[in-house]
Amino acid sequence: MEAFLFFTCGALMLLGGVMMVLQRSAVVAALWLVFAFIAAAGVFAALSAPFVAIMQVLVYAGAIMVLFLFVIMMLHGPVLDGERKRLPLPMWPAVAIPPLAVLVLVGGWLSGRKAEALPAAPEGFGAPAQIANLLLGRYLLAFELISIVLLVALIGALTLGLRERKLPWS
């Protein structure tokens, strides 16, 4: 069951990513990315991370992608002119070599390792209670710092988005 979920959702996530890159329209690309993220939630579930799987759907496939779709529809629904052009021929090696290098490196490293099944997860592994204990215990400082990151991002987005430069503090 676990292996079935992992292989199905992993393949679907890869498909979603590839289709996102191949689509010309940004809206359709965003929808394929939502598909990939929902499949990623399935992969997380297969890796016995139920809380992370739920947060993946809520935060990534929900909040972040809605933000993307909102901006895409606000700016430029149709296809850009530049997307209709094909890449010039001398560009192709520059595009193909870095990904191939990564794949060869990772593949070479992985082929030298024994492929053992993942150990079974202990009871309550990845459940909200365990995550909460870690988040508000061992990683409390990181938790507080990430909240500051989000606050700064909020203020930054607000500052960038204001049309007139009339900020309340200036």
Next chain:
Amino acid sequence: MVVSLNLCLGLAAAIFVVGMTGFVVRRNTLVMLMCIELMLSSVNLVFAAFSRQLGDASGHVFVLMNFAVAAAEAAIGLAMLVEIYRRRRTVDVDELKSLME
């Protein structure tokens, strides 16, 4: 067929490479931002896989941190994009190269 750590890492690497290729190939800044999100997501898979392998849920905490970083990145990136669009009326990276010239 069993799920091994190697498979998880291979899947994450493949998805990372898809995002990386898309970032280079696509000309639309919005889609380039989406490719960054896909790359961040592939890193989350690695965190979850090692978390399971080592039986320690700390990796899940860092996946949640990564969600927050991705959200912040999307918010700032899209705000910058809207501002660029207001000034230049385009989101095509080939048009936005005044720093390069």
